[in-house]
Amino acid sequence: MKSVTLEVNGKKVTKTIEDHLLLSSFIREQLNLTGTHVGCDTSQCGACVVHVDGKSVKSCTLLAADIDGSAVTTIEGLSTNGELHPMQAAFKKHHGLQCGFCTPGMIMSSVDLLNNNKNPSDAEIREWLEGNICRCTGYQNIVAAVKEAAQNS
Amino acid sequence: MKSFNYHSASTVAEATGLASKASAYLSGGMTMIPSMKMRLASYKDVIDVKKIKQLHGIKVSSKSVTIGAATKHAEVAQSKEIKKAIPALCTLAGKIGDAQVRNRGTLGGSIANNDPTACYPSACLALNAIIHTSERKIEAAKFFTGMFETALKKGELIVAVEFSIPEKSSYVKFPNPASRYAMVGVFVAKHKAGVQVAVTGAKAGIYREKAIEQALDKNFSEKALDNIIIDSSDLNSDIHASADYRASLIISSAKQAVAHCK
Incomplete structure (x- = not known):
């Protein structure tokens, strides 16, 4: 067992966890933040993407013990005072989702894209989202949402 | 786990x-x-x-x-x-x-x-x-x-x-669309002492493609690879690509790599 301290969505949490606990399980089962989804559980689909120290990562392929002391942002940490983050608002406006399962990961990944590239082209958005798989609606509206969020932020 | x-x-x-x-x-x-x-x-x-x-x-x-x-x-x-x-x-x-x-x-x-x-x-x-x-x-x-x-x-x-550090080099990958691992990846490096071409994804392990190296040593251009035939007998063959297809990808990737060498 290990004692791990993380700053999750701005709040410090300390928990004693099993050494092999995955970050996705830590977030969902220990903190009850179930907005982070586990889709494939084999690091392909990207539903579990969160930010660790500002960079997007797949939380199903990361040990919680490995990131002791880090800051984690999940989908629940994006909005401020009940106002949607510009990326969330753009996904809502452009209907960049159908069932919504992949959406938390899509949004967390897209926010990281704009942190790296303020004005991405369609091709750059599609390339960046290679690690996020949507099996309902396709990517057209997702790309439109990311483009609008880029213009609004 | x-x-x-x-x-x-x-x-x-x-x-x-x-x-x-x-x-x-x-x-x-x-x-x-x-x-x-x-x-x-x-x-x-x-x-x-x-x-x-x-x-x-x-x-x-x-x-x-x-x-x-x-x-x-x-x-x-x-x-x-x-x-x-x-x-x-x-x-x-x-x-x-x-x-x-x-x-x-x-x-x-x-x-x-x-x-x-x-x-x-x-x-x-x-x-x-x-x-x-x-x-x-x-x-x-x-x-x-x-x-x-x-x-x-x-x-x-x-x-x-x-x-x-080589004089110039380039890497061209033909990724598997699902896993994004290389179905074939070719790294071309032009050193003072000669050209070295390493191929990944095509065999059981990484290897140097000597036929391409020799051709590029004589003439470092895409054209030099026009008539090169890659022996496909020990290339990987799977649901993603046959051995012959991989042989063809090696040549086309090597040509692209030569064209983009810097």
């Missing part, structure tokens, strides 16, 4: 001191963690090496680029110093996996795993890399010994990789 004891080492000596027959080093974990989750691998001790300072840093000299083993793919892809010296290395690192994999996966982890479809081994072979470990220096040509196998001894830790 079976349980294990997680250790975070802060020095090379601490990491190697913790190593045993039942341990493994953890770097980015992009292959190791999925392997453990699928119970293809299990260890008593997992020794995290990412916090070892000696495993970080990029040094560029007039002859070589030395990259710490725990340097992430995203860091290599974005490094201005590497881009000046060997731009093909940045291209290669920027095409590995996806953005999230590049934010975690490391150079040392990639070559220690020696996946037959991984990108970095091709750069090591084409750029005469020297693998610096906790015990010795190993030439790339002697490092990659077989599918998922290397010359590393139990407990030996990769500290850095030193790539020699």
Whole structure:
């Protein structure tokens, strides 16, 4: 067992966890933040993407013990005072989702894209989202949402 | 995933001191963690090496680029110093996996795993890399010994990789659309002493394609490869691509690499 301290969505949490606990399980089962989804559980689909120290990562392929002391942002940490983050608002406006399962990961990944590239082209958005798989609606509206969020932020 | 004891080492000596027959080093974990989750691998001790300072840093000299083993793919892809010296290395690192994999996966982890479809081994072979470990220096040509196998001894830790700077080089990958691993990847490097062409994804392990090297040594142009025929008898053949298709991809990728060499 290990004692791990993380700053999750701005709040410090300390928990004693099993050494092999995955970050996705830590977030969902220990903190009850179930907005982070586990889709494939084999690091392909990207539903579990969160930010660790500002960079997007797949939380199903990361040990919680490995990131002791880090800051984690999940989908629940994006909005401020009940106002949607510009990326969330753009996904809502452009209907960049159908069932919504992949959406938390899509949004967390897209926010990281704009942190790296303020004005991405369609091709750059599609390339960046290679690690996020949507099996309902396709990517057209997702790309439109990311483009609008880029213009609004 | 079976349980294990997680250790975070802060020095090379601490990491190697913790190593045993039942341990493994953890770097980015992009292959190791999925392997453990699928119970293809299990260890008593997992020794995290990412916090070892000696495993970080990029040094560029007039002859070589030395990259710490725990340097992430995203860091290599974005490094201005590497881009000046060997731009093909940045291209290669920027095409590995996806953005999230590049934010975690490391150079040392990639070559220690020696996946037959991984990108970095091709750069090591084409750029005469020297693998610096906790015990010795190993030439790339002697490092990659077989599918998922290397010359590393139990407990030996990769500290850095030193790539020699060529006159020009280029890496072209034809990725599997689902996994983004190379169906075929070709690294072309034009050194003063001759051209070296390493191919990944096509055989059981990384190798140098001598027929292409000889043709490019005589005439470094796409045209020089027009009449080259790759022997497909020991190339991989699977649901993604037949051996003949891979042979054709090797030539077309090599041509593209020559055209984009810088």
